[in-house]
Amino acid sequence: MISLAGIDRSFQVGDQTVDALADVNLDIGAGEYLSIMGPSGSGKSTLLNIVGLLDRPTGGVYKLDNRDVTRLTDEEQARVRREKIGFVFQAFHLVPRLTALENVSVPMMLSGIAISERRQRAAKSLEDYGLGDRMDHRPSQLSGGQRQRVAMARATIMHPPVLLADEPTGNLDRASGREVVGLLERLNASGVTLIVVTHDPELGRRARRQLHMVDGRINADNVLQK
Amino acid sequence: MKLLDMIRMGLGSLIAHRLRSSLSALGIAVGIAAVILLTSIGEGINRFVIAEFSQFGTNIITVHPGKTQTRGASIGIFASDRPLTIDDSVALRRVASVLYSVPAVQGTAEVNAEGRSRRVTVYGVGPDFPDAFSINVASGSFLPHDDPEQARTFVALGSKVRDEIFGSSNPLGDRVEIGGSRYRVIGVMESKGQILGVDLDDTVYIPAGRALELFNRDGLMEINVVYRPGANPDTVVDGIHKTMMTRHGREDFTITPQQEMMDVLSSVLEVLTFAVGALGSISLLVGGVGILTIMTISVTERTSEIGLLRALGAKRGQILSLFLGEAILLSSIGGVLGLSLGVGLAQLLTITVPALPVNTPWLFAVLAETVAVAIGLAAGVVPATRAAGLDPVEALRAE
Numbered sequence: 001m002i003s004l005a006g007i008d009r010s011f012q013v014g015d016q017t018v019d020a021l022a023d024v025n026l027d028i029g030a031g032e033y034l035s036i037m038g039p040s041g042s043g044k045s046t047l048l049n050i051v052g053l054l055d056r057p058t059g060g061v062y063k064l065d066n067r068d069v070t071r072l073t074d075e076e077q078a079r080v081r082r083e084k085i086g087f088v089f090q091a092f093h094l095v096p097r098l099t100a101l102e103n104v105s106v107p108m109m110l111s112g113i114a115i116s117e118r119r120q121r122a123a124k125s126l127e128d129y130g131l132g133d134r135m136d137h138r139p140s141q142l143s144g145g146q147r148q149r150v151a152m153a154r155a156t157i158m159h160p161p162v163l164l165a166d167e168p169t170g171n172l173d174r175a176s177g178r179e180v181v182g183l184l185e186r187l188n189a190s191g192v193t194l195i196v197v198t199h200d201p202e203l204g205r206r207a208r209r210q211l212h213m214v215d216g217r218i219n220a221d222n223v224l225q226k
Numbered sequence: 227m228k229l230l231d232m233i234r235m236g237l238g239s240l241i242a243h244r245l246r247s248s249l250s251a252l253g254i255a256v257g258i259a260a261v262i263l264l265t266s267i268g269e270g271i272n273r274f275v276i277a278e279f280s281q282f283g284t285n286i287i288t289v290h291p292g293k294t295q296t297r298g299a300s301i302g303i304f305a306s307d308r309p310l311t312i313d314d315s316v317a318l319r320r321v322a323s324v325l326y327s328v329p330a331v332q333g334t335a336e337v338n339a340e341g342r343s344r345r346v347t348v349y350g351v352g353p354d355f356p357d358a359f360s361i362n363v364a365s366g367s368f369l370p371h372d373d374p375e376q377a378r379t380f381v382a383l384g385s386k387v388r389d390e391i392f393g394s395s396n397p398l399g400d401r402v403e404i405g406g407s408r409y410r411v412i413g414v415m416e417s418k419g420q421i422l423g424v425d426l427d428d429t430v431y432i433p434a435g436r437a438l439e440l441f442n443r444d445g446l447m448e449i450n451v452v453y454r455p456g457a458n459p460d461t462v463v464d465g466i467h468k469t470m471m472t473r474h475g476r477e478d479f480t481i482t483p484q485q486e487m488m489d490v491l492s493s494v495l496e497v498l499t500f501a502v503g504a505l506g507s508i509s510l511l512v513g514g515v516g517i518l519t520i521m522t523i524s525v526t527e528r529t530s531e532i533g534l535l536r537a538l539g540a541k542r543g544q545i546l547s548l549f550l551g552e553a554i555l556l557s558s559i560g561g562v563l564g565l566s567l568g569v570g571l572a573q574l575l576t577i578t579v580p581a582l583p584v585n586t587p588w589l590f591a592v593l594a595e596t597v598a599v600a601i602g603l604a605a606g607v608v609p610a611t612r613a614a615g616l617d618p619v620e621a622l623r624a625e
Contacts, residue, residue, distance in 0.1 A: 054619050055618075075543070078539050078542075081536075093534040095531055097238055106538055109227060110227055110535070110540050110544060
């Protein structure tokens with residue numbers, strides 16, 4: 001489903017070129033549960049951004065569903081993001097002035113879905129995430145765990161086949177973190193490809209396939225046998 | 227993304243920052259209010275002046291002696307202009323569509339009666355004068371239709387002359403001396419007040435032929451021809467021209483339709499209105515800078531939100547229109563506010579200073595609102611382009 005071949009990503013910092021990713025080759029099948037671990041600056045977030053089409057590699061080919069997406073225009077990439085990729089961020093990234101329901105509705109609004117359908121789908125999704133009584137609350141009125149659940153409802157509202165989570169538990173206490181991880185894994189069990197970037201070895205070890213990155217390269221790729 | 231959603235999103239973020247949104251909308255509002263108020267006053271003065279000039283009717287054509295344009299070389303003694311005569315005036319009465327033809331001579335002379343004397347304006351006119359200029363006779367009658375060459379020595383007094391000389395007693399039938407000749411009072415005119423500083427009531431009206439003798443003139447100062455309302459002025463001018471050419475043999479006269487003068491006057495006043503409107507637009511421009519500032523701040527503050535929207539699949543174009551829409555929304559809210567403020571102030575002015583003519587031209591109101599939207603658009607372009615151009619990864623990292 002996801003196929004990266006010879007991916008490079010270098011940044012220009014002052015007059016120095018920093019290689020965030022160097023010759024990364026990676027194939028991820030549909031429905032996989034993958035964690036990416038490694039020290040800060042090892043390139044795991046950059047890899048996630050490239051998979052999520054937020055960033056463009058400086059070299060190499062990225063195929064999503066057998067389609068080369070590296071050379072798509074900005075518009076086309078936006079469309080692919082909207083339809084195929086869901087993001088869960090460490091900092092939740094909810095729009096502070098919108099209610100939970102409105103936050104979940106934003107992706108549907110961007111794709112021009114009618115307001116009545118939006119409300120219905122968003123409300124249903126929030127109920128699924130146990131937030132049926134929090135729909136009209138603003139993010140500031142919600143706990144961290146609740147915020148991340150709103151963010152997950154938003155990430156999954158368009159039913160994307162791929163879910164990318166960047167330190168999803170980083171800003172949460174242990175109980176809320178465990179809850180969020182449970183929800184992510186439930187999504188994975190229903191067939192969604194789940195990629196989690198984390199510092200936390202306990203979270204990382206839960207994935208069936210574990211990548212370790214150092215200095216922009218994958219130096220270990222372990223698949224747990226069950 | 228639907229337009230309604232964009233408006234809702236824009237309103238939402240404007241409401242989230244109520245204070246600064248209303249302050250920057252106020253900038254536009256003040257500008258629009260200034261434009262509306264200034265153009266209202268300009269237009270009011272315009273209408274006032276036009277009304278002053280057209281109160282005697284607009285279907286008047288004036289014939290003056292002499293030709294203002296110079297053509298060819300002088301042909302000696304024959305080149306001297308023939309004066310306009312009372313006969314010319316009588317002849318012009320017969321031109322098609324002409325209702326009245328009033329000869330006019332004007333000067334000042336001393337009026338003596340009842341042991342008092344007063345220097346007044348003397349008008350030598352024809353008997354049709356009151357009908358031609360819609361000035362009514364208050365008591366008695368106006369000059370009769372005598373033989374113009376041998377008109378009897380009758381006089382009609384302006385209301386002020388009558389008040390000053392006769393006080394409250396009835397002057398009809400009394401004799402007054404004008405420039406040494408004796409006249410009998412047969413009528414008193416209604417008060418007309420002043421027009422641009424000229425007192426129309428401090429006058430006396432005598433037959434034109436008598437006035438020519440009094441002022442020792444060869445010819446009339448002008449002939450005022452009044453034509454039927456609805457008649458084509460060009461046809462009437464042609465008729466007058468033909469008659470005058472037959473009588474004088476050459477073009478030693480000038481024909482000026484009043485409508486033409488009014489048009490010139492009106493266009494001058496319109497330029498004036500436009501100029502004060504342009505002055506007001508300067509404050510509108512300042513309001514536009516305010517919107518630019520607020521939008522720039524807003525984009526910086528909402529960088530991570532922009533990153534999020536991009537991650538959720540918003541196209542650059544959508545981000546652009548989101549911020550542009552917000553700027554336009556802000557300025558048009560300001561515009562509507564300014565419109566009501568301006569119109570309100572104009573109304574207040576009408577009530578408190580009735581002497582100042584105020585009139586809000588709706589075309590300017592619509593124009594001002596359009597300008598407000600255009601300013602929002604212009605002020606929004608730079609911040610919105612910056613927002614759309616942000617790198618999503620960088621934007622998401624911002625906090």
